Amino acid sequence: QSVLTQPPSASGTPGQRVSISCSGSSSNIGSNTVNWYQQLPGTAPKLLIYSNNQRPSGVPDRFSGSKSGTSASLAISGLQSEDEADYYCAVWDDSLNGPVFGGGTKLTVL
Amino acid sequence: EVQLVESGGGLVQPGGSLRLSCAASGFTFSSYWMHWVRQAPGKGLVWVSRINSDGSSTYYADSVKGRFTISRDNAKNTLYLQMNSLRAEDTAVYYCARQKYGGGGFDIWGQGAMVSVSS
Numbered sequence: 170q171s172v173l174t175q176p177p178s179a180s181g182t183p184g185q186r187v188s189i190s191c192s193g194s195s196s197n198i199g200s201n202t203v204n205w206y207q208q209l210p211g212t213a214p215k216l217l218i219y220s221n222n223q224r225p226s227g228v229p230d231r232f233s234g235s236k237s238g239t240s241a242s243l244a245i246s247g248l249q250s251e252d253e254a255d256y257y258c259a260v261w262d263d264s265l266n267g268p269v270f271g272g273g274t275k276l277t278v279l
Numbered sequence: 280e281v282q283l284v285e286s287g288g289g290l291v292q293p294g295g296s297l298r299l300s301c302a303a304s305g306f307t308f309s310s311y312w313m314h315w316v317r318q319a320p321g322k323g324l325v326w327v328s329r330i331n332s333d334g335s336s337t338y339y340a341d342s343v344k345g346r347f348t349i350s351r352d353n354a355k356n357t358l359y360l361q362m363n364s365l366r367a368e369d370t371a372v373y374y375c376a377r378q379k380y381g382g383g384g385f386d387i388w389g390q391g392a393m394v395s396v397s398s
Binding site: 171213214215216219220255257261267268270271272 | 328329374383384386388390
């Protein structure tokens with residue numbers, strides 16, 4: 170059971186916009202920035218969004234992140250079949266001196 | 280090319296030991312904090328340990344504290360994870376990851392090393 174709560178699954182059709190939520194508390198999301206990772210089947214995770222809403226070089230602008238209070242959200246617009254993957258939110262935990270991850274959301278493109 | 284390559288995974292009996300290595304290339308390894316993250320089969324990501332750039336500061340998840348030791352050799356551009364007293368619940372793919380300079384997540388990940396603990 171992770172301290173960050175994500176829906177276990179999400180789905181959408183090609184071209185659609187989908188959103189994945191990540192809920193935490195004042196001690197994690199409420200006090201630190203949120204990062205998002207994409208894990209394609211059988212591969213290592215990839216940094217998708219950092220510092221709440223920043224995209225690393227090479228990440229399409231179809232991916233966007235936001236944060237409000239103790240919750241964060243990842244939005245994917247213009248959904249494509251290659252977006253089918255697991256998505257994880259993460260936030261630094263000051264007491265752990267490391268990050269905590271959400272449980273992950275499996276995105277299916279119908 | 281910036282990359283991390285893990286090695287050293289395998290099958291080990293409960294109570295046994297294993298050392299993972301993570302070879303870095305394409306960047307100034309000695310400037311970055313490094314981490315280990317694991318993923319049990321079919322499960323999510325779990326942070327394991329971190330080490331600062333010069334190796335003077337280390338932290339561990341409670342589940343591995345006292346059994347695992349993270350270290351680095353900046354002259355060899357290599358990160359290590361010594362795992363002792365292994366348990367079945369340590370079975371996972373272990374990833375090494377680079378923390379983005381100035382914070383902001385893990386921007387480079389290795390391909391992962393599978394560790395299986397079973398009799």
